[in-house]
Structures are given as C-alpha cells and as structure tokens.
Amino acid sequence: MVGHIKLAGLIVALLVILLPSFTLAQDAKFSVSPTEVKIDNLPLGESAEFELTIYNKDELVHVFTFTIFQPPEEERREGRAELPDDSWISFASPNIEVPAKSAANVTVTVAIPQEQKWTGEDWETWLGVAAESSDLLAIRLYVRLLVSTSAAMEAGVNAGLVVGIVVGIILLGYGGYYYFRRKTKPQRF
Amino acid sequence: MKSKITSIVVAIILALIFSLPALAAESESITITMTGVSEISISLDKTQWPLGNVASNTEYMTSPPIEWCTLTVEGNRNVNIFIVGEDAEWLDNPSAYKWTLSTDGTNGENLYGLRFRISGDTSRGYVPITKTEGEFWPYNGGSSLAPGDSKQFGLKLLTPTYFVGGRQMQTQITISAVAA
Numbered sequence: 001m002v003g004h005i006k007l008a009g010l011i012v013a014l015l016v017i018l019l020p021s022f023t024l025a026q027d028a029k030f031s032v033s034p035t036e037v038k039i040d041n042l043p044l045g046e047s048a049e050f051e052l053t054i055y056n057k058d059e060l061v062h063v064f065t066f067t068i069f070q071p072p073e074e075e076r077r078e079g080r081a082e083l084p085d086d087s088w089i090s091f092a093s094p095n096i097e098v099p100a101k102s103a104a105n106v107t108v109t110v111a112i113p114q115e116q117k118w119t120g121e122d123w124e125t126w127l128g129v130a131a132e133s134s135d136l137l138a139i140r141l142y143v144r145l146l147v148s149t150s151a152a153m154e155a156g157v158n159a160g161l162v163v164g165i166v167v168g169i170i171l172l173g174y175g176g177y178y179y180f181r182r183k184t185k186p187q188r189f
Numbered sequence: 190m191k192s193k194i195t196s197i198v199v200a201i202i203l204a205l206i207f208s209l210p211a212l213a214a215e216s217e218s219i220t221i222t223m224t225g226v227s228e229i230s231i232s233l234d235k236t237q238w239p240l241g242n243v244a245s246n247t248e249y250m251t252s253p254p255i256e257w258c259t260l261t262v263e264g265n266r267n268v269n270i271f272i273v274g275e276d277a278e279w280l281d282n283p284s285a286y287k288w289t290l291s292t293d294g295t296n297g298e299n300l301y302g303l304r305f306r307i308s309g310d311t312s313r314g315y316v317p318i319t320k321t322e323g324e325f326w327p328y329n330g331g332s333s334l335a336p337g338d339s340k341q342f343g344l345k346l347l348t349p350t351y352f353v354g355g356r357q358m359q360t361q362i363t364i365s366a367v368a369a
Contacts, residue, residue, distance in 0.1 A: 031230030035266050035368035040220040048219050055228070069322075075269070075367070126367060134359065135236035137258065141229050142367035 028131035028139070029057040030064070030098075036144040037108075043150045045114030051105040052143060054129055056098035065095045066106065067128035069142065077146060080124035088112055089125065089145070095132070112149055120151040230264035231366045238344065246296065249346040255308045257343040260325075260364065267333040267369040270325040270340075274303050274318040277360035288349055288358060292319050295347070302347035303362065307340050315345055318362060325364060333369035 033053045042048050054064050068086045076082070083089070092107040108127065112118055126142040235258040240249060251257035262268055279286040287299070294302040294317035304315040305325070313328060326340055327333055334340070344362070 029230075029232055029263075031228045031264050033226070033228040034223040035227040035229045035264075036223070038220075038222040040222070042219050046219070048221055050221050050223060057230075071367075128365065130363070133236070134361070136238050136360065136362060137233055137236040138361050138363045139231060139233060140363050140365040141231070142365055143229070144368060 028060075028062045028133065030062065030129075030131060030139075030141070031055045031057065032129045032141045032143055034143065036146070038146040038148075039110060040148045041150050042110065042112055042147060044112050044116075044118055047109050047111035049107055049109050051107055052127065052129065053103055053105050054096065054098055055103045056100060059100050061097060061099050063095050063097050063132045064129055065132055066091045067130070067140070069126045069128050071124065071126050071142075076124045077144070080122050080146060083123040083125040083145075083147065084118075086125070089127070108145075110145070110147055112147070118149055121147075121149045123147045227266050227368065228264040229266050229268060229366055229368055230262075231268065231270070231364070232261050232263055233364065234259045234261075240346070243346075243348050245348055245352060246350045247348050249348070251343040251345075253343065254345075255306045255343040256341040259339050259341050261339040262334045262336050262366075265336055267335050268366040269327065269333050269369050271322040271365045271367075272305060272318055272325040272362065273320065273322040273365070274362050275320060275360055277301060277358040280357040280359045286353060286356060288352060288360075290320055290360070291317070293317050294345075296349050298351045299349050301349050302345075303360075304345040304347075305342050305362075306345070307342045309341075318344075322365065 031054075033055070037050055039048050039050075056062050056064075068089055070082050070086070073082075088111055090109050090111075092109075096104050096106050098104045123146070125145050125147075127145055128140045128142050130138060130140040238251060243249060260270065274290050276290050277288040278284075288301045289299060291297070291300050291302045294304045294315070296302050303318040305318055306315045307313075307326065310328075316323070325342075
C-alpha cells in the first residue's frame with residue numbers, strides 16, 4: 001500500500017501542464033503596409049523618416065510591438081549587406097494600441113552616424129510587427145527596409161566646398177589688399 | 190585699375206568653380222520609395238494547443254497530426270514564411286525555471302523538442318523548430334506563397350527526459366512572413 005502511494009506521488013511529480021492561456025483571443029488578424037521601404041542617398045549624419053501602417057482587422061483591440069530583425073544573407077535582396085547596427089533605427093513608440101477594425105501609423109526613423117566608412121553602402125534589415133499574445137502560435141509580419149547611403153561624393157562635397165571657400169577668401173583678400181594699398185598710396189602732384 | 194578688377198573677378202570665378210559642384214551635390218535629395226498599396230498579411234485558424242498534463246520523455250502530436258492548423262496568405266503580396274520557437278518558461282516565475290528548446294527536435298534533462306510538418310511536404314517530413322528562424326515555406330529554393338494560398342501543418346512536442354513536475358509551462362512559436 002505504501003509502495004502504491006509512493007508510486008502515485010512520483011507520477012504526480014512527473015506531470016506538468018503545458019497550457020497556453022485560454023482567456024486570450026484567437027489569432028489576431030492584421031496586416032502591415034507598405035511591405036518594402038527603400039531609402040536612397042541617405043547622407044551620413046542625417047536621418048530619414050517614414051510611416052508604417054498597421055491594420056487591425058480583428059473585432060478586438062490589440063497591442064502591436066515592433067522589432068528589428070537581421071535576415072540571413074540568403075533572404076536579403078541581391079547586393080544588400082546586413083545593417084551594422086540596429087540602434088540606427090528607431091520607432092516612435094515601442095508598441096501601439098490599435099482599436100478593433102482600425103488602422104494606426106508608427107513613424108520609423110533611420111539615422112546613420114557620420115563616419116566615412118559608411119559611405120556608399122547598401123544594407124537591408126527587416127522591421128517586425130506582432131500582436132501581443134500568450135497563445136502558443138503567434139504571427140509576425142516583416143517589412144523589408146533597404147537603406148543606401150550617399151556615395152563617396154558626400155565626403156568630397158565638404159572638401160570641395162571648403163577648398164573653394166578658402167581659395168576664394170585668399171584670392172579676394174589678395175586682390176583687396178592690393179586694391180586698397182594702391183588706393184591709399186599718396187598721390188604725386 | 191583693370192588688373193584689380195580682373196583679379197577680383199578671377200577670385201570669384203575660382204571660388205565658384207570649386208564650390209558650385211559641392212553646393213549642387215548637397216542639394217541631392219534623399220529618396221524614400223514605399224511599394225504603393227502593397228499589404229502583407231497571413232492568418233492561422235488555430236493558435237492554441239491545450240495539452241493539459243504531460244509526462245516526461247513522451248511525444249505529443251496535434252490532432253489531426255499534419256492538418257491541424259491552416260495558414261492562409263492574405264494581403265496582396267507573395268510571401269516567404271518562417272518559423273521560430275523559444276524556451277518554455279514556468280508561468281509563475283519565468284526567470285526561475287525553464288525547458289530549453291533543443292536545436293534538433295530531440296530531448297534531454299529540461300530540454301524539449303518541437304517539430305512541425307506541412308501536409309503534402311513528403312521530402313522534409315517533421316522539421317525541428319529551433320530558436321533560429323527557419324524556413325517554413327518555401328524550402329530548398331522553392332516558390333513563395335501567393336495571396337489566397339494556404340498550407341496545413343501540425344506540431345509534435347517531445348517532453349524532457351526529466352523536468353520538475355507540477356509547474357505550468359508556457360512557450361510560443363512565431364510564424365512570420367516577409368514579402369518575397
């Protein structure tokens with residue numbers, strides 16, 4: 001009898017409950033637009049902004065969260081490299097509540113640091129949108145974000161401008177100096 | 190007098206020669222292209238699998254095994270689908286106890302396996318779900334799913350060979366889509 005009780009206790013100890021919440025709604029129906037965003041000629045040190053629209057097609061309000069995902073090389077568009085730093089991308093809010101049968105926008109900002117090594121780059125990263133849920137199965141929709149920085153010309157731009165201004169100032173100063181020197185020379189009568 | 194004026198003019202011209210291209214280049218605008226009215230969406234007809242109590246070192250399958258859940262492509266873009274899992278955590282104290290998700294669908298002490306199988310996919314059979322996003326559809330360079338397409342699939346759970354009993358565990362499998 002004691003043996004039976006011990007066995008029963010052991011069986012109970014080995015049981016566990018793998019139980020998703022029953023209280024939450026089924027699959028949140030939603031969509032995201034656009035599906036792909038391409039930013040060209042983004043100057044280093046500057047930022048670009050765009051909006052993602054989330055359509056909550058469900059009968060219930062849902063909170064949507066945003067993530068950044070670096071896709072593997074075989075999933076990226078041809079010629080695109082991995083974005084070096086996720087922190088260059090920011091969402092206006094980490095999540096957004098969207099009422100039933102409604103749409104909401106979130107602003108995404110892309111800012112690349114002003115470092116020479118990032119000129120002329122073509123990157124890709126994915127922006128994920130998911131409805132908060134504790135169900136076993138969840139859906140996440142990705143938007144492809146393609147970012148291209150200004151070519152090396154950007155670095156030459158400032159150099160050209162500086163050289164032009166310096167040469168102009170030198171020549172203007174030189175001309176002005178001689179002009180006023182001649183003008184102030186005592187006249188011979 | 191003439192030479193003074195000439196030198197000033199030359200200076201201005203030289204300054205402009207150097208700075209104009211630079212100024213012109215700076216005015217080049219950032220282009221943001223967003224694919225028109227494209228919209229991405231997928232749906233699942235089931236998101237819960239209430240297992241109740243489970244025993245150690247035991248395999249559980251959804252019922253029906255490989256037609257348990259239907260994934261449908263909505264929106265208006267062809268999509269590639271991925272699947273990723275995570276560790277199962279103790280609901281009462283997630284940081285205190287977990288089952289680690291195995292990398293190959295096998296099990297061990299506090300190590301559990303998850304697999305999926307798509308109806309009609311005879312070449313892969315059951316595929317492990319890991320913590321790294323894996324191909325759901327297409328696979329091996331196949332074609333993506335078009336709007337209106339659907340795929341039925343099922344899940345298989347292999348519980349750890351040993352775990353602490355009486356604890357309610359929770360995990361999540363995320364199915365994701367990106368424009369093909």
